[in-house]
Structure formats: C-alpha cells, structure tokens
Amino acid sequence: MQARPAVEIVNLNVKIGGKSILKNVNLKVPEGTITSIMGPSGSGKTTLLRVINRLIDLIDDVEVSGVVRVFGNNVLEMDPYDVRKTMGMVFQMPNPFPHLSIYDNVSIGAKVNGVARSKRELDEIVRWALIKAMLWDEVKDRLKDPPWRLSGGQQQRLCLARALALKPRLLLLDEPTANIDPVNTIKMEDSLRSLREEGMTIVMVTHMPHQAVRLSDYIIMLYDGSVVEEGPTGEIAINPRHEVTRRFLRGEI
Amino acid sequence: MDTRRLKDKIFTITVIALSIVAIAPVFHIIIYVSYRGLPVIVESGLEFFTSIPNAVTDPKPGGIAQAIIGTLYLTATASIIAVPIATLAAVFSSEFPRSRLTHVVRAASRSLLEVATIIVGMLVFALLVLPTGRFTAVAGSVALAIVMIPYVYTYVELAMLSVPRTYVDAAYSLGMSRALVIYHKLRIMRRGVVRGLMIGVTKAMGETAPLLFTAFGARNVLFGGPLEPIDALPLMIFQFIQTGYDNWIKLAWGGAFILLISYLTLFIVTRVLVKEVKY
Amino acid sequence: MRPKGSRHDFIVFYSLAAPTSIVVLILLLMLATQLGLSLPVFGVQGLSTLTTTIWRPSYTPPPDGAWYGLLPAIWGTMTSAVIAVFLATILSLSLVVVIEEVASRRFREVFSTIVDLMAGMPTVIFGVWGLAFLGPTLEKWIMDPLHSHLSFIPLFSCEPLSGATVFTAGILLSVMIVPFMVAIIQESYRAIPMTLKEAAWSLGMTRYEYVKLNINMIKPAIASALLLGFGRASSETAAVTLVVGNSFNIGYCIFQPAYTISSLIANQFTEAQDFPYMMNALFAGGLTLLVIGIIVNSIGIIYLRRVRF
Numbered sequence: 001m002q003a004r005p006a007v008e009i010v011n012l013n014v015k016i017g018g019k020s021i022l023k024n025v026n027l028k029v030p031e032g033t034i035t036s037i038m039g040p041s042g043s044g045k046t047t048l049l050r051v052i053n054r055l056i057d058l059i060d061d062v063e064v065s066g067v068v069r070v071f072g073n074n075v076l077e078m079d080p081y082d083v084r085k086t087m088g089m090v091f092q093m094p095n096p097f098p099h100l101s102i103y104d105n106v107s108i109g110a111k112v113n114g115v116a117r118s119k120r121e122l123d124e125i126v127r128w129a130l131i132k133a134m135l136w137d138e139v140k141d142r143l144k145d146p147p148w149r150l151s152g153g154q155q156q157r158l159c160l161a162r163a164l165a166l167k168p169r170l171l172l173l174d175e176p177t178a179n180i181d182p183v184n185t186i187k188m189e190d191s192l193r194s195l196r197e198e199g200m201t202i203v204m205v206t207h208m209p210h211q212a213v214r215l216s217d218y219i220i221m222l223y224d225g226s227v228v229e230e231g232p233t234g235e236i237a238i239n240p241r242h243e244v245t246r247r248f249l250r251g252e253i
Numbered sequence: 254m255d256t257r258r259l260k261d262k263i264f265t266i267t268v269i270a271l272s273i274v275a276i277a278p279v280f281h282i283i284i285y286v287s288y289r290g291l292p293v294i295v296e297s298g299l300e301f302f303t304s305i306p307n308a309v310t311d312p313k314p315g316g317i318a319q320a321i322i323g324t325l326y327l328t329a330t331a332s333i334i335a336v337p338i339a340t341l342a343a344v345f346s347s348e349f350p351r352s353r354l355t356h357v358v359r360a361a362s363r364s365l366l367e368v369a370t371i372i373v374g375m376l377v378f379a380l381l382v383l384p385t386g387r388f389t390a391v392a393g394s395v396a397l398a399i400v401m402i403p404y405v406y407t408y409v410e411l412a413m414l415s416v417p418r419t420y421v422d423a424a425y426s427l428g429m430s431r432a433l434v435i436y437h438k439l440r441i442m443r444r445g446v447v448r449g450l451m452i453g454v455t456k457a458m459g460e461t462a463p464l465l466f467t468a469f470g471a472r473n474v475l476f477g478g479p480l481e482p483i484d485a486l487p488l489m490i491f492q493f494i495q496t497g498y499d500n501w502i503k504l505a506w507g508g509a510f511i512l513l514i515s516y517l518t519l520f521i522v523t524r525v526l527v528k529e530v531k532y
Numbered sequence: 533m534r535p536k537g538s539r540h541d542f543i544v545f546y547s548l549a550a551p552t553s554i555v556v557l558i559l560l561l562m563l564a565t566q567l568g569l570s571l572p573v574f575g576v577q578g579l580s581t582l583t584t585t586i587w588r589p590s591y592t593p594p595p596d597g598a599w600y601g602l603l604p605a606i607w608g609t610m611t612s613a614v615i616a617v618f619l620a621t622i623l624s625l626s627l628v629v630v631i632e633e634v635a636s637r638r639f640r641e642v643f644s645t646i647v648d649l650m651a652g653m654p655t656v657i658f659g660v661w662g663l664a665f666l667g668p669t670l671e672k673w674i675m676d677p678l679h680s681h682l683s684f685i686p687l688f689s690c691e692p693l694s695g696a697t698v699f700t701a702g703i704l705l706s707v708m709i710v711p712f713m714v715a716i717i718q719e720s721y722r723a724i725p726m727t728l729k730e731a732a733w734s735l736g737m738t739r740y741e742y743v744k745l746n747i748n749m750i751k752p753a754i755a756s757a758l759l760l761g762f763g764r765a766s767s768e769t770a771a772v773t774l775v776v777g778n779s780f781n782i783g784y785c786i787f788q789p790a791y792t793i794s795s796l797i798a799n800q801f802t803e804a805q806d807f808p809y810m811m812n813a814l815f816a817g818g819l820t821l822l823v824i825g826i827i828v829n830s831i832g833i834i835y836l837r838r839v840r841f
Contacts, residue, residue: 055730060637085736095727098841099749108745109735112257159731166735257738264740265634271626272643278707279650282661289664338551345548352545358552361559367760367829369767371794372562372818375801379565399558406555431544452652459654461770462794466801487656491770494660509660516654524645 005069006031006170006201007052012066014047016059021047023225025066029218034192034202036212036233039222040253045205048222049172052203053087054080070170085113087170088163092178094155096147096162103143105158106130110165125165133161134191153184160191171195173204177211189215209249213237221245283513290510293503301507306472309498317508319475323484324458326390326476327468331397331457336450338398339405343449344435347413358406365403371462373399378466390483393468400460401453408452412445413438444526451523459516461487486512563822570816573600573809581816582606587780593808600813604780606820608698608790612776613765615702615786616709617758620765623706624713624757628721629743631714651711659771662704667695667775670703675787690785696777699786704775705765712764713757720753720839721746728841752838759832763825769794793817 007029014022022044029035037045050056051068057080068075075083088109096105106126109115116122126143130136135157139150147155156176163171173192177185192202192215206212212219212233219236221229221244229242240246247253293314294301300316307315342362346355377396382388416438424434439446464470469482470492477483486508493505573581576594584601592598631643675692682688692699724746732742747754777789778799791799797814804811 053734055733058730058733081736081738083736084734089731089734091727091731091734093727095725095731097728097731097745097749099751109737112738112741113736162731162735172734257741261738261740264743268626268629269634271623272630275623275627275707275710276643276646276650278661278666279646279653281665282653282657285661285665286657338554341548341551342555345545345552348548349545354549354552354556358555361556364559364826364829365555367763367767367825368562369769369794369818369821369825371767371769371797372566372822375797375815375818376558376562376565378801379569380561402555402558431541435544455652459652459656461654461656461659462798465798487654487770490656490660491774494663494774505660509657512654513657516652516657517649520649520652 008069010067015063017061031201032199033217034196035218036216037205037220038212043222044225049205054083088166088168089172090159090163090176092175096155096158101144102139106161106165129161129164132164133157134187153180156180171202286509286513289506293507306504309500314500314503320484320486320489322476324486327393328458330394334398335401339402340409343406343409347410362403362406374463374466388469388482390479393464396463396467397457401457405449405453408449409446412442455519461491464488566819570819573812573816589807589810602817604782605791605793605796607782609766609792611698612701613762616705616765617762619706620709620713624710627714628717647711647714655771659774662775667700670700671695686784687786690788692787696775696789697787698790701772701776709761709764713761716757720750725841752835756832756835759828763828769798773798793821
C-alpha cells in the first residue's frame with residue numbers, strides 16, 4: 001500500500017450493550033481507491049462503517065475506544081456533525097426523504113452545510129451529483145416529482161446523488177446494491193468507478209464476493225469483529241491466506 | 254458555521270423550556286389541590302368520610318360520604334354493565350376480523366371515544382329520565398357505562414389480538430372448541446383485560462358531564478337506592494365549587510383531593526399491571 | 533373451495549354478534565335522539581337557531597315570546613378551542629422533540645409518564661384549579677397587562693372583569709389537550725424509519741435541522757393532531773364550564789366571559805324542561821357539537837392515514 005491512507009483505524013474496539021462488536025481492529029484504506037469490507041453477517045461490517053461517520057453515536061449504550069483517522073483527523077475526537085458533513089453515506093435500502101422532491105432530496109445536504117451559496121450554485125451541484133450518479137438523464141425533466149415515483153434502483157442512485165452533493169472526499173456505502181436489480185447494480189458500479197477516477201475514496205460494505213472482486217482495489221475481510229485478512233484484491237481473490245476468506249469467497253458463509 | 258450551532262442551541266433550550274411549561278401545570282395542580290383540600294379533611298376529621306354535608310350555616314363543613322358512596326356505587330354498576338358488553342364485542346372483532354360488523358363496531362367505538370360526554374348524558378336523559386320523569390342512580394350507571402364501553406373495548410381487543418398465534422394453534426390442535434379457545438385466550442391475556450377495565454373505571458370515576466342530568470346528585474341521604482338520584486365526587490365538586498357558601502366550597506376542595514388521590518392510586522396500579530404483562 | 537365449517541362457530545358468531553351490536557346501537561341512538569329532539573326547534577326557528585345571538589327563555593313559545601340563538605355559544609366554543617389548539621400545538625411539538633431527541637433515556641420515561649398522568653386526570657380537577665388559581669393568575673399577570681398596554685388590538689380590547697373568560701378557557705383547554713396531541717404526533721414521529729433518520733444524520737445536519745426535516749415529514753400527522761385536538765377541546769364540558777364565565781357574549785375580544793355549547797347545556801339543561809322548545813334548542817346545540825366532532829375527526833383521521841413510510 002503505497003498511497004497515503006484516507007482512513008486509518010488503530011486498535012478500534014466497539015461494545016454495544018456490553019457486547020464486543022469490533023475487537024482491536026487495525027486497518028488502512030488508501031486514498032483514491034475503492035475498498036470493500038467483506039464478511040458474513042454479524043461480523044461487524046456495518047458497525048465499522050458507522051464508526052467512521054459517527055452514526056454509531058445514535059446508539060445509546062455504545063462504548064468506542066481507539067483511533068479512527070480520516071484524512072489525518074481523529075473523528076472520534078471531533079464534533080460528530082463536522083465529521084458527517086465531510087463524508088457521504090449510502091444505505092442498504094434506498095431511503096430518499098419521501099416528503100421532498102427529487103431536487104430537494106439531492107440539494108438538502110448541500111444546503112444545510114453551506115456547500116452552495118446561491119441558487120445557481122445549488123442547481124449546478126444538484127446537476128453534477130445526478131450526472132455522477134448516472135441519474136440525470138432519467139430525472140432531468142421531473143426534478144419536482146416525489147422520489148417514490150422512481151424505481152427502487154433509481155431511488156438508490158438518487159441517494160448516491162444526495163450523498164455526493166456534500167462534495168465529500170470519502171464515500172461510505174453499506175451494501176448499496178443488496179436490494180436493487182442487476183441493471184441498476186451495473187449503473188451504480190459504473191458510477192462508483194468514475195468517481196474513483198476523480199480521486200474519491202470509497203469504502204463499501206458488501207457480502208457479495210463477486211462484486212468485491214469486480215469493483216474494488218482493496219479487500220478487508222472481517223470475521224466476528226476482527227480483521228482476518230486485508231490486501232489488494234488480486235492477491236486476496238487469487239490466493240486467500242485465511243480459511244474464513246476462502247470459505248466466504250466460495251459462498252459457504 | 255457558528256450561526257448553525259447557535260440556532261441549534263437556541264432551539265434545544267426553547268423546546269426544553271416549552272416542555273417544562275407544558276408539564277408544570279400537573280405538578281402545580283397536585284400541590285394546589287392538596288394545599289386546599291387537606292386542611293378541610295383535617296378540620297372535619299373522620300366525619301368527612303362518614304357524614305353528609307352540613308348546612309351552609311353550620312360552623313363545620315361536615316362530610317362527603319354520600320359522594321364517595323355514590324362514586325363507588327356508580328362505578329361498580331357501570332362496570333357491571335359495560336364490561337360484559339365491551340369484552341364480548343372485543344372478542345367478536347378479534348375473532349371475526351373480516352366481518353362487516355367488526356368494521357362497524359370499530360368505527361362506532363372510535364366515535365364514542367371522541368363524543369362529548371355531555372352528549373352521553375343527554376342521550377340517557379332522553380332514554381331513561383324523560384320517560385320516567387325522574388333522575389335515578391340507574392340512569393347515572395348507564396351513562397357511565399356508555400362512557401366506559403369504548404375504552405374497555407379498545408384495550409380488550411388489543412389484548413386479544415396480541416395473543417401469540419402459536420398458543421391459538423396449539424389450543425385448536427388439541428381439539429378445543431372455539432368458545433373454549435376464546436376462554437383460554439382471555440385467560441392468557443387477563444392482565445390486558447384487567448388493564449382495559451382499570452382504564453375504563455378511571456375514566457368513569459372522574460366524569461362529571463354525563464351525570465349532570467342523569468344521577469343529578471342527592472346530598473341529604475347517604476344512599477337512596479337505585480331509583481333515586483345519587484351523588485358522585487366529580488358532580489359534587491363541580492356543583493359545590495360554584496356555590497358561594499364557604500362550607501360547600503371547602504367540601505368541594507376536600508372532595509377534589511380525595512378524587513385526585515384515587516386517580517393517582519389507580520394510575521399507579523394500572524402502570525404496575527402493564528409493566529408486568531408478559532406473553 | 534373452503535372446507536366445511538363447524539356449526540359451533542356459527543353459534544359463537546351469533547351469540548357474540550348480539551352484544552357487539554349494542555355498541556353500534558348506542559351510537560345510532562345517540563345520533564337519533566340528538567337529531568329527533570332538535571328537530572322541533574328547527575321547525576319553529578329554522579336555521580336561524582344557529583345564526584342568531586338572542587337567548588330569551590319564555591313560557592310563550594318562539595318566535596313570538598321565546599328565542600333561542602346558539603351563535604354566541606358556537607362562537608365561544610370555536611374561540612376557546614382555537615386558542616387551545618394554537619398553544620397546545622407548540623407545546624406538544626416541543627414535548628415530542630424533547631422526549632424523542634433531547635432527553636436521556638431515563639428522563640424520556642419520566643416525561644412520558646407525566647404526559648400519561650395528565651391525559652387521564654379527571655377534568656373537574658383541571659376545572660377547580662382553573663377556577664381558583666389559573667383564572668385569577670392569568671387575569672393579574674397576562675390579561676390586565678395586555679389590556680392596559682395593547683388594548684388597540686381588538687383581541688385585547690375589553691377589560692377583563694374576572695378570571696373567567698374565553699381566554700382562560702382556551703389556556704386551560706390547551707393544558708388538557710397537550711397529552712392527547714403528544715400521543716398522536718409521537719406515534720407518527722416514532723414511525724419515521726430509522727434509515728431515514730440515519731440518512732439525515734449522515735448529511736451532517738445539526739439537531740435543529742434534523743428535527744425540522746422530521747417534522748416536515750410528518751406534517752399530515754400534525755394537521756391531524758391539530759384537528760383531533762380541536763375536537764377534544766370543543767367537546768370538553770366540566771372544566772370549561774367552571775372557567776369560561778357563562779354569559780352570552782360575542783365579539784373579537786377574548787377577555788370577555790362567554791358560553792361554549794357544552795357549558796350552555798351544562799348550565800341550562802335542567803331548567804330547560806320548564807320552557808317550551810328550550811330543551812330542543814339545547815339538543816340542537818348538542819347536535820352541532822356532534823356534527824363539528826364528526827367533521828374534524830373524520831378529516832383528522834384522513835390526514836393521519838396520509839402518513840406512510
């Protein structure tokens with residue numbers, strides 16, 4: 001790993017209600033890459049993602065220790081609101097705000113965080129985000145429509161656009177294609193690749209080995225709250241060192 | 254960015270302040286009613302619970318025994334009328350959820366919950382007082398029963414619907430008849446049923462408006478029987494507080510204190526019951 | 533085809549259907565009596581029963597002797613309920629936000645318990661407190677100052693003669709309907725899926741921005757709480773009768789004593805049997821209450837159904 005890390009996690013431990021979810025996690029995500037976090041369900045993938053943008057704070061009885069550096073800043077010592085506005089997140093289920101139009105869904109993050117200063121700038125950001133999410137052509141004539149008129153896959157790309165409108169350097173994705181059809185999955189993956197070309201760092205949780213291999217530069221394998229293996233995709237896919245990784249790639253767990 | 258934080262702070266402080274404003278009255282009410290009511294009970298002593306109100310010219314206020322007896326009598330008889338009707342209706346709508354009658358009775362119960370209780374009083378007046386020409390305890394019981402029915406119905410139906418399916422399946426697989434299964438469901442959910450009854454009783458005990466033209470109030474005897482007018486705590490409080498007589502106003506405060514304590518007791522008992530519901 | 537049923541079920545169905553019908557019958561009887569007993573007064577006075585302001589009981593039947601106009605009572609009901617809903621909306625929104633988003637878990641429990649405690653409190657207790665404490669307090673600290681300094685505003689233009697006014701009734705009602713409105717708003721607020729809440733947080737919103745977004749999401753539920761709260765406030769009797777002042781007044785000023793429909797019925801029903809048509813006029817008032825109730829509750833429930841995730 002030559003590039004400097006966008007995310008660097010040192011000795012991270014997370015307990016929820018006294019139960020250890022992440023145990024002494026150490027990892028680095030190189031800047032400008034797509035990194036997949038893989039692992040069977042219950043291995044702590046989602047929790048790991050939520051520590052990075054401090055959504056973990058929403059859980060009442062959570063204990064976190066360790067260091068989570070994003071572009072050099074330890075997010076655990078920062079104000080959670082400041083942390084969140086510097087990174088975007090896309091969730092497992094498409095979740096556009098049902099009461100806002102397509103346009104307002106995309107613009108709301110940019111608006112509250114002052115990313116855009118004028119209506120013109122905001123329009124430009126919305127357009128840019130929707131183009132990047134490969135949704136622009138499909139919605140440019142109905143930006144005032146409610147989001148539920150869109151298909152599930154389109155809604156998910158709308159959520160990607162909503163995250164992109166924050167102009168983040170880091171994008172967190174929690175199984176973004178788990179609930180959408182193959183065609184939309186391909187569009188989503190294409191748009192992630194093109195974002196990487198522009199230098200964005202993408203961390204994606206997935207339990208689909210094929211997607212991880214197809215899309216990512218690095219793979220981190222999580223099992224029962226611990227990192228069991230990490231490295232460039234080529235190495236891990238061809239020559240997994242750990243038994244858990246092998247079984248996971250074969251689809252056994 | 255600082256203005257955002259500032260706005261957030263101001264917002265948080267404002268909602269906390271407004272919430273305190275919203276709930277402060279309940280504390281003040283409890284303290285204030287105790288402060289006005291307790292001295293009256295101390296002044297009257299045991300007589301407060303055993304005798305009827307004294308004449309307005311008496312040096313001492315006397316008691317409110319007739320109102321306590323009346324409230325106990327009316328609540329008990331109203332429960333006897335309301336609980337079977339409401340429970341059976343709730344059993345019906347949980348057992349036959351797709352029947353048209355179920356839809357109708359749910360809508361009717363919802364409407365009865367929202368109807369002004371004084372209209373219940375007017376209905377019973379038209380049905381029982383107008384034809385017989387007299388205010389009676391029976392009319393009061395019926396009026397309170399009508400107030401209770403939708404509450405008991407709602408909670409019992411909720412309880413019946415939350416009986417786990419697996420128990421029902423098990424009961425039928427043992428060859429039990431439907432009536433027997435219903436009986437066991439009610440026994441499994443007896444706490445839920447009791448809770449419905451408690452909430453209905455709490456409601457009935459505190460109602461004033463339905464009694465105005467039905468039970469009417471009677472303060473010269475402790476208990477005149479079901480075919481005579483009868484007093485009740487809320488009714489007495491409502492009427493005495495509006496009189497200009499010191500003695501009666503005192504009794505109203507004493508009565509308000511007793512009503513408040515009874516309410517708080519029922520509230521706590523119901524809470525404890527709910528906390529212990531386990532399926 | 534369904535398999536053959538049991539005769540036993542048939543018996544169970546019909547023996548339960550009988551008591552179930554009683555519940556429906558009560559409601560039907562209620563509608564029938566209100567309608568039937570108010571018809572005579574509409575027969576002599578027509579719809580002006582609802583639109584005139586004179587209330588003149590007499591042994592000579594209307595229109596020559598007596599006259600029963602319900603407009604002042606309708607006005608009192610509307611005014612006090614509007615004041616109540618206006619204040620209660622602000623208070624209950626704040627309570628929901630505090631319970632759901634600000635308070636720690638232990639305080640959340642405490643707040644909820646207090647709200648429940650308020651919800652079931654006998655209304656006559658609110659009434660005596662309103663009569664003895666709230667009314668005089670409002671008169672001294674709110675109504676008198678507002679009247680002396682801002683009497684050019686029509687709402688405050690009349691001098692409060694006592695604590696018993698439409699304004700006091702409105703304030704007392706707002707205290708009483710807060711728990712009810714909290715319950716409706718809170719239920720919808722809790723129904724907002726966690727994933728939408730997380731999406732909002734993930735965009736870096738502050739709590740204020742986040743709450744604003746959530747509130748906008750459940751706007752129909754708030755409209756519904758408003759309407760159902762209005763229904764509650766307009767049908768309350770015992771507490772209102774004790775603080776509203778009970779006199780036939782109408783006008784912009786909220787510092788005057790007034791009647792509400794329910795307080796008019798509570799005060800005059802017993803004597804009403806002595807005068808021809810007076811009782812029927814009060815039934816017409818009851819019918820008006822019932823109709824207002826049906827309208828606001830139906831619209832309220834339609835709005836509530838609009839909240840869907």
